[in-house]
Protein backbone atom coordinates (compact mmCIF):
# COMPACT_ATOMS: atom_id res chain seq x y z
CA UNK A 563 0.00 0.00 0.00
CA UNK A 564 1.27 3.46 -0.82
CA UNK A 565 -0.19 6.78 0.13
CA UNK A 566 0.07 10.46 -0.68
CA UNK A 567 0.86 12.77 2.19
CA UNK A 568 0.94 16.40 3.25
CA UNK A 569 4.01 18.57 3.86
CA UNK A 570 3.82 21.34 6.46
CA UNK A 571 5.75 24.60 6.29
CA UNK A 572 5.66 27.66 8.50
CA UNK A 573 5.07 30.95 6.67
CA UNK A 574 7.35 32.78 9.11
CA UNK A 575 10.31 30.48 9.86
CA UNK A 576 11.99 27.48 8.21
CA UNK A 577 9.96 24.86 10.13
CA UNK A 578 9.09 21.69 8.15
CA UNK A 579 7.04 18.67 9.00
CA UNK A 580 4.87 16.11 7.28
CA UNK A 581 1.84 13.98 7.92
CA UNK A 582 3.64 10.63 7.59
CA UNK A 583 4.66 10.82 11.26
CA UNK A 584 1.24 9.47 12.23
CA UNK A 585 1.73 6.41 9.97
CA UNK A 586 2.63 3.04 11.32
CA UNK A 587 1.42 0.59 13.87
CA UNK A 588 1.07 2.06 17.35
CA UNK A 589 0.17 -0.49 20.05
CA UNK A 590 -0.44 -0.51 23.78
CA UNK A 591 0.97 -3.52 25.57
CA UNK A 592 -0.67 -4.58 28.81
CA UNK A 593 -0.02 -7.96 30.41
CA UNK A 594 1.15 -9.28 27.01
CA UNK A 595 -2.14 -8.17 25.41
CA UNK A 596 -1.90 -5.63 22.58
CA UNK A 597 -4.49 -3.02 21.63
CA UNK A 598 -4.49 -0.24 19.06
CA UNK A 599 -3.36 3.25 19.92
CA UNK A 600 -5.56 5.83 18.21
CA UNK A 601 -3.27 8.62 17.21
CA UNK A 602 -3.67 12.07 15.78
CA UNK A 603 -1.37 14.85 14.66
CA UNK A 604 -0.28 17.28 17.36
CA UNK A 605 2.40 19.64 18.56
CA UNK A 606 4.81 18.55 21.32
CA UNK A 607 6.44 21.38 23.26
CA UNK A 608 9.09 18.94 24.51
CA UNK A 609 10.04 17.58 21.05
CA UNK A 610 9.36 21.05 19.60
CA UNK A 611 7.82 19.61 16.45
CA UNK A 612 4.73 18.02 14.95
CA UNK A 613 4.30 14.55 16.41
CA UNK A 614 1.76 11.75 16.69
CA UNK A 615 -0.26 12.16 19.91
CA UNK A 616 -2.80 9.94 21.67
CA UNK A 617 -6.36 10.57 20.57
CA UNK A 618 -9.37 9.86 22.81
CA UNK A 619 -11.97 11.69 20.76
CA UNK A 620 -13.67 8.53 19.47
CA UNK A 621 -16.10 7.86 22.34
CA UNK A 622 -19.20 8.91 20.33
CA UNK A 623 -18.16 6.65 17.48
CA UNK A 624 -17.57 3.76 19.91
CA UNK A 625 -21.02 4.26 21.51
CA UNK A 626 -22.59 4.15 18.02
CA UNK A 627 -20.72 0.91 17.33
CA UNK A 628 -21.95 -0.63 20.59
CA UNK A 629 -25.55 0.28 19.68
CA UNK A 630 -25.23 -1.08 16.15
CA UNK A 631 -23.59 -4.31 17.25
CA UNK A 632 -26.13 -4.81 20.05
CA UNK A 633 -28.98 -4.39 17.53
CA UNK A 634 -27.33 -6.90 15.26
CA UNK A 635 -27.01 -9.33 18.15
CA UNK A 636 -30.66 -8.80 19.18
CA UNK A 637 -31.82 -9.38 15.62
CA UNK A 638 -29.93 -12.65 15.51
CA UNK A 639 -31.29 -13.69 18.90
CA UNK A 640 -34.93 -12.76 18.09
CA UNK A 641 -35.15 -14.16 14.64
CA UNK A 642 -36.61 -17.60 15.36
CA UNK A 643 -36.15 -18.69 11.78
CA UNK A 644 -32.46 -17.86 11.82
CA UNK A 645 -31.68 -19.50 15.15
CA UNK A 646 -31.45 -22.89 13.59
CA UNK A 647 -29.20 -21.64 10.87
CA UNK A 648 -27.14 -18.92 12.44
CA UNK A 649 -23.97 -20.20 13.90
CA UNK A 650 -23.37 -19.79 17.58
CA UNK A 651 -19.93 -18.44 16.61
CA UNK A 652 -21.55 -15.39 14.96
CA UNK A 653 -23.12 -14.38 18.24
CA UNK A 654 -19.97 -15.06 20.23
CA UNK A 655 -18.08 -12.87 17.76
CA UNK A 656 -20.57 -10.01 18.21
CA UNK A 657 -20.43 -10.30 22.00
CA UNK A 658 -16.63 -10.14 21.85
CA UNK A 659 -16.87 -7.01 19.69
CA UNK A 660 -19.22 -5.34 22.19
CA UNK A 661 -16.83 -6.24 24.99
CA UNK A 662 -13.90 -4.71 23.10
CA UNK A 663 -15.82 -1.47 22.45
CA UNK A 664 -16.78 -1.29 26.13
CA UNK A 665 -13.14 -1.71 27.12
CA UNK A 666 -12.19 1.12 24.76
CA UNK A 667 -14.85 3.36 26.39
CA UNK A 668 -13.57 2.50 29.87
CA UNK A 669 -10.01 3.23 28.71
CA UNK A 670 -11.04 6.61 27.24
CA UNK A 671 -12.81 7.51 30.49
CA UNK A 672 -9.67 6.66 32.50
CA UNK A 673 -7.18 8.35 30.20
CA UNK A 674 -8.96 11.39 28.71
CA UNK A 675 -7.11 14.54 29.69
CA UNK A 676 -3.77 12.72 29.99
CA UNK A 677 -2.99 12.46 26.26
CA UNK A 678 0.71 12.06 25.58
CA UNK A 679 3.21 12.68 22.80
CA UNK A 680 3.84 9.29 21.19
CA UNK A 681 7.47 10.19 20.52
CA UNK A 682 8.63 11.23 23.99
CA UNK A 683 5.71 10.62 26.37
CA UNK A 684 5.34 14.28 27.36
CA UNK A 685 1.91 15.68 28.21
CA UNK A 686 3.03 19.14 27.03
CA UNK A 687 1.12 18.79 23.80
CA UNK A 688 -1.49 20.55 21.72
CA UNK A 689 -3.69 18.78 19.17
CA UNK A 690 -3.26 20.00 15.61
CA UNK A 691 -6.50 21.94 15.33
CA UNK A 692 -5.92 23.10 11.77
CA UNK A 693 -7.34 21.65 8.57
CA UNK A 694 -4.94 19.81 6.27
CA UNK A 695 -7.41 17.68 4.35
CA UNK A 696 -7.42 17.99 0.59
CA UNK A 697 -10.47 17.08 -1.43
CA UNK A 698 -9.76 15.30 -4.75
CA UNK A 699 -11.32 18.25 -6.61
CA UNK A 700 -8.78 20.55 -4.93
CA UNK A 701 -5.65 18.58 -5.78
CA UNK A 702 -6.70 17.15 -9.15
CA UNK A 703 -6.42 20.61 -10.71
CA UNK A 704 -2.88 21.36 -9.56
CA UNK A 705 -1.54 18.21 -7.91
CA UNK A 706 1.96 19.59 -7.34
CA UNK A 707 0.86 23.02 -6.19
CA UNK A 708 -2.14 22.50 -3.97
CA UNK A 709 -1.55 24.39 -0.75
CA UNK A 710 -3.81 25.61 2.00
CA UNK A 711 -3.52 27.66 5.13
CA UNK A 712 -4.30 25.14 7.87
CA UNK A 713 -5.23 27.76 10.46
CA UNK A 714 -2.75 26.17 12.91
CA UNK A 715 -0.32 28.65 14.47
CA UNK A 716 3.29 27.50 14.89
CA UNK A 717 3.69 27.45 18.72
CA UNK A 718 6.40 29.75 19.99
CA UNK A 719 6.78 31.35 16.57
CA UNK A 720 3.38 32.75 15.68
CA UNK A 721 3.65 31.91 11.99
CA UNK A 722 0.87 30.10 10.16
CA UNK A 723 1.33 26.46 9.18
CA UNK A 724 0.76 25.90 5.46
CA UNK A 725 -0.12 22.44 4.17
CA UNK A 726 1.11 21.31 0.77
CA UNK A 727 -0.37 18.25 -0.88
CA UNK A 728 2.28 15.77 -2.02
CA UNK A 729 0.94 13.63 -4.88
CA UNK A 730 3.93 11.28 -4.91
CA UNK A 731 2.84 8.06 -3.27
CA UNK A 732 5.21 6.52 -0.78
CA UNK A 733 5.05 3.18 0.96
CA UNK A 734 3.72 2.80 4.44
CA UNK A 735 6.55 1.40 6.51
CA UNK A 736 5.39 -1.39 8.76
CA UNK A 737 7.01 0.13 11.81
CA UNK A 738 5.61 -0.99 15.14
CA UNK A 739 5.82 1.21 18.20
CA UNK A 740 4.84 0.00 21.65
CA UNK A 741 3.44 1.89 24.62
CA UNK A 742 2.41 1.21 28.18
CA UNK A 743 -1.31 1.78 28.83
CA UNK A 744 -0.52 5.19 30.29
CA UNK A 745 0.95 6.21 26.92
CA UNK A 746 4.65 6.00 27.70
CA UNK A 747 6.84 4.72 24.86
CA UNK A 748 8.31 1.25 25.44
CA UNK A 749 11.28 -0.03 23.43
CA UNK A 750 10.35 0.26 19.78
CA UNK A 751 11.37 -2.05 16.97
CA UNK A 752 13.34 0.83 15.50
CA UNK A 753 14.06 4.28 16.73
Ligand SMILES: [Zn+2]
Nearest residue numbers: 572575716719
Ligand atom coordinates in the same frame (compact mmCIF):
# COMPACT_ATOMS: atom_id res chain seq x y z
ZN1 LIG B 1 7.40 29.23 12.52
Ligand SMILES: [Zn+2]
Nearest residue numbers: 606609679682
Ligand atom coordinates in the same frame (compact mmCIF):
# COMPACT_ATOMS: atom_id res chain seq x y z
ZN1 LIG C 1 7.34 14.82 22.47
